[in-house]
Amino acid sequence: MLVALVATAHAQPADPKIAYQSFTLANGLRVYVIEDHKSPTAYEVMWFRVGSKDEVEKRTGFAHLFEHLMFKGSAHLPDGLMDKLLEGAGGWSNAFTSSDMTVYQNVAASNFLETMLWIDADRLAGLLDTFDQKKLDNQRDVVLNERRQSYENQPYGMSELLIQDALWPKDFGYHWSTIGYPADLKAAVVPDVATFFRTYYVPNNATMVIAGDVKFDDVKALVEKYFAWIPKAPEPVRPSYKTPARLTKEVVINSTDDVQVPRVYLNWRGPASFTGEEPALDMASAILSDGKSSRLYKRLVYDEKIAQSVRADFSGEQLAGTFQIVATAKPGVDPQRLIKEISEEVDRLASTPPDARELERAQNSHEAAFLDGLEPVLRRAIELARYDVQAHDPDFFGKDLARYRAVTAAQVQAATAKYLRPNARVVLTISPGKKAVSK
Amino acid sequence: MKALALVLLCATASAAPFDKSPIADWTQTPAAQPEAAFKPPVPKRLKLKNGITVLVIENHALPIVAMQLLVPGAGAADDPAKQGGLAAFTADMLDEGAGGLSAIQIAEETDRLGAGIGVFAGIDAAQVSVKTLTKTLDPTLDLVTKIVSAPAFDEKEFDRVRGDRLTSLELRRDRPREVAQLVLSAALFGMTTAYGHPSSGIREEFKDIKLTDLQAFYKAHWNPAAMTLVVAGDVDPDALKAKLDAGLGAWKPTGAKRPTRPVAAAAKLKNRLLLVDRPGAEQSDVRIGLVGPDRKDRRYFAFEVLTSTLGGGFTSRLVQRLREQLGITYGAHAGMDWRLAPGPFVISSAIVTPSTGQGIGEVLKILDDLAANDLSPEELEKSKQNLIRALPAQFETNAATAGAYADLALHGLPDDYYARYADGIRKVTAKDVKAAAKTIVPSGRMVISVVGDMSKVRADLDKLGLGEAAMHDLYGLPVAH
Numbered sequence: 001m002l003v004a005l006v007a008t009a010h011a012q013p014a015d016p017k018i019a020y021q022s023f024t025l026a027n028g029l030r031v032y033v034i035e036d037h038k039s040p041t042a043y044e045v046m047w048f049r050v051g052s053k054d055e056v057e058k059r060t061g062f063a064h065l066f067e068h069l070m071f072k073g074s075a076h077l078p079d080g081l082m083d084k085l086l087e088g089a090g091g092w093s094n095a096f097t098s099s100d101m102t103v104y105q106n107v108a109a110s111n112f113l114e115t116m117l118w119i120d121a122d123r124l125a126g127l128l129d130t131f132d133q134k135k136l137d138n139q140r141d142v143v144l145n146e147r148r149q150s151y152e153n154q155p156y157g158m159s160e161l162l163i164q165d166a167l168w169p170k171d172f173g174y175h176w177s178t179i180g181y182p183a184d185l186k187a188a189v190v191p192d193v194a195t196f197f198r199t200y201y202v203p204n205n206a207t208m209v210i211a212g213d214v215k216f217d218d219v220k221a222l223v224e225k226y227f228a229w230i231p232k233a234p235e236p237v238r239p240s241y242k243t244p245a246r247l248t249k250e251v252v253i254n255s256t257d258d259v260q261v262p263r264v265y266l267n268w269r270g271p272a273s274f275t276g277e278e279p280a281l282d283m284a285s286a287i288l289s290d291g292k293s294s295r296l297y298k299r300l301v302y303d304e305k306i307a308q309s310v311r312a313d314f315s316g317e318q319l320a321g322t323f324q325i326v327a328t329a330k331p332g333v334d335p336q337r338l339i340k341e342i343s344e345e346v347d348r349l350a351s352t353p354p355d356a357r358e359l360e361r362a363q364n365s366h367e368a369a370f371l372d373g374l375e376p377v378l379r380r381a382i383e384l385a386r387y388d389v390q391a392h393d394p395d396f397f398g399k400d401l402a403r404y405r406a407v408t409a410a411q412v413q414a415a416t417a418k419y420l421r422p423n424a425r426v427v428l429t430i431s432p433g434k435k436a437v438s439k
Numbered sequence: 440m441k442a443l444a445l446v447l448l449c450a451t452a453s454a455a456p457f458d459k460s461p462i463a464d465w466t467q468t469p470a471a472q473p474e475a476a477f478k479p480p481v482p483k484r485l486k487l488k489n490g491i492t493v494l495v496i497e498n499h500a501l502p503i504v505a506m507q508l509l510v511p512g513a514g515a516a517d518d519p520a521k522q523g524g525l526a527a528f529t530a531d532m533l534d535e536g537a538g539g540l541s542a543i544q545i546a547e548e549t550d551r552l553g554a555g556i557g558v559f560a561g562i563d564a565a566q567v568s569v570k571t572l573t574k575t576l577d578p579t580l581d582l583v584t585k586i587v588s589a590p591a592f593d594e595k596e597f598d599r600v601r602g603d604r605l606t607s608l609e610l611r612r613d614r615p616r617e618v619a620q621l622v623l624s625a626a627l628f629g630m631t632t633a634y635g636h637p638s639s640g641i642r643e644e645f646k647d648i649k650l651t652d653l654q655a656f657y658k659a660h661w662n663p664a665a666m667t668l669v670v671a672g673d674v675d676p677d678a679l680k681a682k683l684d685a686g687l688g689a690w691k692p693t694g695a696k697r698p699t700r701p702v703a704a705a706a707k708l709k710n711r712l713l714l715v716d717r718p719g720a721e722q723s724d725v726r727i728g729l730v731g732p733d734r735k736d737r738r739y740f741a742f743e744v745l746t747s748t749l750g751g752g753f754t755s756r757l758v759q760r761l762r763e764q765l766g767i768t769y770g771a772h773a774g775m776d777w778r779l780a781p782g783p784f785v786i787s788s789a790i791v792t793p794s795t796g797q798g799i800g801e802v803l804k805i806l807d808d809l810a811a812n813d814l815s816p817e818e819l820e821k822s823k824q825n826l827i828r829a830l831p832a833q834f835e836t837n838a839a840t841a842g843a844y845a846d847l848a849l850h851g852l853p854d855d856y857y858a859r860y861a862d863g864i865r866k867v868t869a870k871d872v873k874a875a876a877k878t879i880v881p882s883g884r885m886v887i888s889v890v891g892d893m894s895k896v897r898a899d900l901d902k903l904g905l906g907e908a909a910m911h912d913l914y915g916l917p918v919a920h
Binding site for chain 2: 038039040041076080083087088089090091092108109110111112113114115118122125126137139142144145146148149150152153213225226230231258259260261290291292298301302305308330331357360361364365367368371374376377434435
C-alpha cells in the first residue's frame with residue numbers, strides 16, 4: 001500500500017504516513033524499505049551525510065567532484081559497467097550534491113535489485129582499488145564544463161556565487177558554492193580523494209532507502225549479505241561551524257552580465273530547516289510571489305508592469321536558511337525602483353498579518369504540492385531519507401503537513417518582521433554590460 | 440597542512456577487505472530474478488455529447504487527480520503565415536478571465552482549490568494540464584470548463600500579456616540555447632512553415648497580432664469534436680461522466696474546423712553550417728539535425744533503438760565519447776521529435792569553446808559509424824532492454840499516465856499500444872538500426888547550428904568541410920550580406 005491514510009476524530013483531512021519498515025546494520029548503516037508494487041521497478045537511495053560545507057580550505061567543490069568519481073568504477077566494476085548494467089535493466093544512475101549532503105540514486109527493473117546492491121557495495125568498499133589520476137583528470141574536466149554550462153555560460157549565471165559569498169562569513173560552510181572555485185578544482189589531487197572517501201563514505205555516515213517492487217525480507221537478506229561485512233569507521237570528524245547571527249547592515253553588490261535588462265536579488269539569512277519558523281517563512285514566500293494574485297506578482301508584474309518576473313523563496317538547509325526575492329526588470333525600468341517596491345511589500349507583511357484568505361490559498365497550494373510529491377516512488381524515498389537525516393524522525397510526513405496547516409497569520413507576520421529586515425540583507429543587482437570575470 | 444598529514448596517514452591503511460565478505464566471487468554480476476510481468480493501465484472510454492472523447496484511468500493510491508485535455512490543431516503548426524506565436528498567445532489568454540471570473544479571480548480560485556491549471560500550445564496540439572485534489576475535483580472541473588469554453592479575451596489582459604510576451608521575445612538573445620534550436624528548425628523546414636517557425640513567434644511579426652486574431656483562432660481551432668480528455672487518478676468514472684455531461688460536454692460552439700495534418704517537409708538547403716557569434720561565450724551551444732520520419736513511420740521502433748544508442752542515456756555513444764573520454768562537455772543528447780508530419784531529429788550539446796570544432800567532428804564520425812556498421816549484440820540488447828524495461832516508469836504518476844494516453848490520442852494509436860510496445864522493440868535487429876541510420880544520420884546530410892565565440896571557434900568549423908557558413912544574429916535571424 002502506498003500511503004496509510006489515518007482518519008482523525010475531527011474529520012480533518014487524513015494525515016498521510018509513508019508505510020515503511022527499517023533496520024540498522026551493526027556497522028551503522030540505516031536502511032528503510034518502502035514496498036510499492038504498482039510498477040515492476042526498484043529504487044535505491046544512498047544518502048551520505050557530507051556536502052560542500054564539509055570541505056576544507058583550497059578544496060572547494062571537492063564533495064561534488066568526488067560524487068562524479070563514484071561513477072568511474074571500483075574494485076570489481078570496470079569503468080562504465082555500472083551504467084551499462086542499470087541502463088540495460090531499464091534504469092539509470094545519478095546523484096546530486098548540496099551544501100549538506102550527497103545523494104545517490106539507482107533505478108532498475110525490480111528483478112535487478114541484487115545487481116544494484118552489488119554495485120553499491122563494491123563502490124562503497126572498493127572505490128579506491130582501481131582509482132587513478134586519469135579518472136580524476138577526466139571528471140575534473142567534466143565538472144569544469146558543468147560549471148560553465150550552469151554558471152559562466154548562463155545569463156545571470158554568476159548571481160548565486162556572488163550572493164553566497166556575500167551572505168555568509170568566510171569561515172562558514174555556506175560561504176562557497178557546491179560547484180567550487182575553478183582554481184580549487186584544478187588543485188585537487190588523488191590523495192584528497194582517498195582521504196575524503198575514507199572519512200565520509202563509510203556505512204555509519206549513510207542512510208539507505210530501498211523502494212518500489214521489493215519485499216522487505218528479500219531486501220534485508222541482500223543488504224546484510226552485501227553490506228554487513230563492511231567495517232564501521234570512526235565517526236567523521238568534520239569542520240564545525242557556529243551559525244552566524246543575522247546581518248547587521250545592508251550589503252550592496254553591483255555586477256554586470258551580457259544581458260539586456262537588470263535583475264535584482266534581495267537575500268536574507270534565515271533559520272535552518274525543520275526549525276519552528278520555517279513553515280511561516282515558506283508561507284510568507286508564497287503570499288509574496290506564488291500565483292497571479294500574490295502581492296509582488298500582482299503589483300510589479302500585473303498592475304505596474306515594471307517587472308518581467310518575480311519570485312520569492314525560502315530554502316532551509318541544515319545549518320541555516322536563505323530567504324531570497326528575485327525580480328527581472330522590464331526594459332527601461334530602473335532596478336532601484338524594483339528594490340524599493342519589493343522592500344515596501346516586505347515591510348507591509350512585516351507590519352500587518354496577511355489576510356485569512358491569502359494564507360488559506362498558500363496553505364492549500366502547499367498541501368496539494370505535498371501530496372503530489374508523494375506520488376513518485378523515488379521522491380518518496382528521498383523524502384524519507386531527508387526526514388531520517390535532517391528531521392531525525394522518519395515518521396515526520398504527517399507532522400510535516402501538520403506544521404504547515406498550523407501556521408497562523410500572526411506567525412507569518414512575526415517571522416517576516418524578525419528575518420526580512422532592510423538593514424540585514426544582501427542586495428545584488430546585475431545590470432547589462434560585460435560579463436563579470438569569475439572568481 | 441592538516442589535510443596533507445591526514446593523507447599520509449590514510450595512504451598506509453589497507454584496502455577494503457573483500458575477502459572478509461560472504462561473497463565467493465565478487466567479479467560475478469548477480470543473476471537477475473525472473474522478469475516481473477507489467478501490464479499498462481487500461482483506460483475506460485467515454486464520449487461526451489459534444490464529441491469530446493474521455494479516457495479514464497483509475498488510481499486510488501492517493502486522493503489526487505491529474506487531467507490532460509488534448510486539443511489537436513491548436514498548436515504552433517497551425518499558426519497562420521506571418522502570425523507566428525498566435526496559437527501560443529491564444530492558449531496563454533484562456534485563463535486570463537473566463538466565465539465571469541477575472542484573471543485574478545481565476546488565479547485565486549485555483550490556489551484555494553489546491554489545483555494547478557496550465558494552458559499551453561505545443562506544435563501539433565494545444566493542451567490543458569490540470570492537477571487537483573479528489574475533494575476539490577468538482578469545482579476544479581467547473582473552473583476548467585469556464586476557461587476552455589468561455590474565455591473572456593479581455594482587451595486589458597490582452598495588452599498586458601502581449602507586453603510580457605513581446606518583452607520575452609526581445610530578451611531572446613539572452614537565451615543562446617533557444618537561439619541555437621530556432622536557427623536549426625528554421626533551416627530544416629523553412630522559417631515561414633508549420634514546423635520551421637518558433638512557436639512563440641518573432642518580435643517583428645508578433646507585434647502586429649490583434650485581439651481579434653486570437654478570438655478567430657480560438658473559434659476555429661478549439662474544437663470539442665477533436666478533443667480528448669484523459670483523467671487519471673482517484674476518480675469514479677460514473678460520477679465523472681455525469682459531471683462532465685453537465686459541464687464541458689454541454690459546450691457546443693459553432694464555427695470550429697476539423698484539424699488537418701500539418702504540411703511540413705525538408706526545406707531546400709542553401710547552407711549546412713549556421714553560425715551565431717556570441718563573443719566571450721565559454722561554451723558553444725550546438726544543434727545538429729535533419730528532418731526525420733513521422734510518428735506513424737513503420738521504422739519507429741528501429742529509430743527508438745537508434746536514438747537510444749546514439750544519445751539516449753549515460754552509456755550512449757555521444758556521452759561516452761564527448762564527456763567520458765574527451766571531457767569537453769557536461770552532456771550530450773539525441774532525440775527524434777515524433778510529430779504528425781515528419782519532425783526534427785536533433786543532437787544537442789554545449790561544448791567547451793576551444794574544442795567546439797573537434798566535438799562536432801566527433802559527432803559526425805559517430806553518425807557515420809552507425810550508418811556503416813552493425814551494433815554489437817551487447818549494445819543492441821542494452822538499448823532494447825533499456826527501452827522495454829523503462830516503459831513502466833511512464834505510468835508512475837497520474838500526470839505522466841494522462842500524458843502517455845493523450846499522446847496516443849494525438850497520433851490516432853490504439854489504447855492497447857503500450858501493451859504491445861515491448862514486442863515492437865524486441866523485433867528490432869542490428870540490420871534495422873543500420874538501415875534507419877543510413878536513411879537519416881550519415882553526416883553528409885546533417886545541418887549544424889552553433890552559437891558561440893566565432894573568433895575562437897570559426898577556424899576549426901571551417902575545416903569540417905561543411906561548405907559555406909551562413910551567419911545569423913543573436914536573435915537567430917539571418918544576417919543580410
